[in-house]
Amino acid sequence: MAVAELCIFHLGTGSPSVGEYLKPVIKVIEESGLKYQLCPMGTVVEGSIDEILELVKKCHEAILKAGAKRVVISLRIDDRTDKELTIEGKVKL
Amino acid sequence: MAVAELCIFHLGTGSPSVGEYLKPVIKVIEESGLKYQLCPMGTVVEGSIDEILELVKKCHEAILKAGAKRVVISLRIDDRTDKELTIEGKVKL
Amino acid sequence: MAVAELCIFHLGTGSPSVGEYLKPVIKVIEESGLKYQLCPMGTVVEGSIDEILELVKKCHEAILKAGAKRVVISLRIDDRTDKELTIEGKVKL
Amino acid sequence: MAVAELCIFHLGTGSPSVGEYLKPVIKVIEESGLKYQLCPMGTVVEGSIDEILELVKKCHEAILKAGAKRVVISLRIDDRTDKELTIEGKVKL
Structure with missing residues (x-):
């Protein structure tokens, strides 16, 4: 398992707020079945490289x-x- | 207030583990007095641009x-x- | 076309140098046929989202x-x- | 010397284009006297940590x-x- 962080911004909407555009993105992450943390x-997700890139x-x-x-x-x-990475494991030092 | 994420890796230690080197970094963040979340x-911190760059x-x-x-x-x-950003506010959509 | 930057480094090799490990990565990018710039x-590449994620x-x-x-x-x-992004276009303001 | 990449974009202007807002930023980088490459x-710059953070x-x-x-x-x-990093040195493998 790999752990990845995904950060998405969009430009050109006339408002500096991003929440409205991120709701469908969060829905996609929820529906992926992958473990995630906002x-x-x-958003941090846990999965194989294939699963993360597909997401x-x-x-x-x-x-x-x-x-x-426009989206960044x-x-x-x-x-x-050498060992599995997990979302929980990554916050312990 | 701005919100910032700081991610630090070091290279060249012979081990793929990073925890031991990050402990003094976390200590510095704690001692800064800034609000933070691992x-x-x-690590996400909340502060002015000056406070974040000093950290x-x-x-x-x-x-x-x-x-x-070597450190990345x-x-x-x-x-x-137009409005204050906070660590709590940023996880609400 | 999208434009993307890919930055890869690895941990745990005992040396702070990364060149030797990046040579096969650059070879993969060359062989992809995508336009790229070191x-x-x-490394910056130009392609569709599918091409970039496959790379x-x-x-x-x-x-x-x-x-x-370990690789990051x-x-x-x-x-x-609304318009095509290109590697050349992105360095003109 | 360290080498750093700086990427700035802004949200909430009604246009997906960023060039107009980046011109004053590029001017600041030019006037810093630091070696840089667009x-x-x-934008990649070469300097000490203090010079980079000040920039x-x-x-x-x-x-x-x-x-x-809003700016990201x-x-x-x-x-x-163990050795100096330079903009030129970083593109040689």
């Missing part, structure tokens, strides 16, 4: 469908082969 | 002092002028 | 195959629907 | 002064103690 600067694709589709004219997606994946 | 992919400087010093040979620091700051 | 802090998957495979025990992949995608 | 997904502060001021209501700043710093 954090202040992004990014669906989130991209969802925010464009919501009307975004930041993804940071942390993966290791 | 998240799976980084980045101290975290950089702390991880080098802990023995890191990712910082993402979200700031808006 | 930049100091990452991330292959780069992840390549660096693990090169022996990395940062990806930032910029996509807009 | 890349498709951000981030000035860029933040410049984009707010240009009228941005991504900064990634790469620093190592």
Whole structure:
């Protein structure tokens, strides 16, 4: 399992607020069945690389469908082969 | 107030684990007095731009002092002028 | 077309240098046929979302195959629907 | 010397274009006297941690002064103690 953080912003809507456009994105994440945690600067998910990249694709589709004219997606994946990474494990030092 | 996420990795220690090097960094964040939240992919802090950048400087010093040979620091700051951003507010859509 | 920046580094090799592990990653990017530009802090590629995510998957495979025990992949995608983004266009203001 | 990439965008202007708001930011970077390179997904600068963080502060001021209501700043710093990092050195593998 890898752990990844996904942060999505959209530009060009006339409002500096992003919540309305992120609701369909959160819905996509919920429906993915992947373990996730909403954090202040992004959503953290736990899954295989394939699952994470598939989720990014669906989130991209969802925010464009919501009307975004321009979208900036930041993804940071942390993966290791010697032991499993988990959302819980990553907050313990 | 701005909200920022700070993610620090070090390279060149022979081990893929990072916890030992991050302990002094977390100590610096605690001692800053800023409101913060440990998240799976980084630590989120709330403060003015000056406070956030000063904290980045101290975290950089702390991880080098802990023995890191190379350090990669990712910082993402979200700031808006029309209303206050807070750690709590950012997880509500 | 979207434009994306891919930044990959690995932990746990005992050396703070990353070049040796990145050579197979650059080879994968070259062989993808996508337009790309090596930049100091990452490699920028131009393609559809599907092409970019497929490339991330292959780069992840390549660096693990090169022996990395832990890998951190940062990806930032910029996509807009009202006009095409290109690598050349993005450096003109 | 450290090498850092700075990526700034703003939200809430009604247009998905960012160039007009970035011009004063580029001017600040030019006037800093630091070595820099405009890349498709951000501007790369070379300097000490103090110089880089001071520059981030000035860029933040410049984009707010240009009228941005909300600004997202991504900064990634790469620093190592065993040898100097440079913009030129970082594109050679």
